[in-house]
Amino acid sequence: MWTDLSSRIDTAKSTLGLTRVGNKSYKELWWWNEEVQTTIKEKKALYKLWFKSKNSDNKTNYKKSKRIATTVARAKSMAYDDIRTLPMSKPCATITEQEIITCLKHMKNNKAMGPDDIQIESLKVLGDDGINLLTNLYN
Structure with a gap:
């Protein structure tokens, strides 16, 4: 029984990923990937540069990076699409x-x-x- 439960938990972790609470710099959600991570880091760096300098060129670069940051929405949407295509199984007891x-x-x-x-x-x-x-x- 415990072996079966342990294997199901491991499968869930590998399929969905983990979320760590309390550390804002580390984000690993089940739909979060390297492309999203890189895009968000670039956007934050451009924001900090613009905030410090108040330069209009830096502001323009930051606004362009915000448009590029749609990678997050795209990655999340693709992850949900992947989940919708998974086969459904009923290994658990019925819920009343x-x-x-x-x-x-x-x-x-x-x-x-x-x-x-x-x-x-x-x-x-x-x-x-x-x-x-x-x-x-x-x-």
Whole structure:
């Protein structure tokens, strides 16, 4: 049992990556890649240069780098597309409606949205039909 769980955790880590909390200079999200990292570092360096000098040429270079920074959105979109093409499997036990209700009650309001861009408040006001929908979705 533990070996199976350990292998699933390792698979999840290798597929999704890790996020480290508290160190702003290190970002490794499941969709974050080297191209994004390089683009963001260049943009930050150009901003610092412009902020120190207040030169109009540096400001122009910084604004161009902001346009190039769409690499982040492109990488995130490609990562989500990759996840949508993964085969679905059901290795876990089924989740009951009561478990979903309990989880929703324990979730705090006014928190940042996750990668699904759904607010907790939206899930809480779904009612019985929403609970049925979530139960079918998770099982």
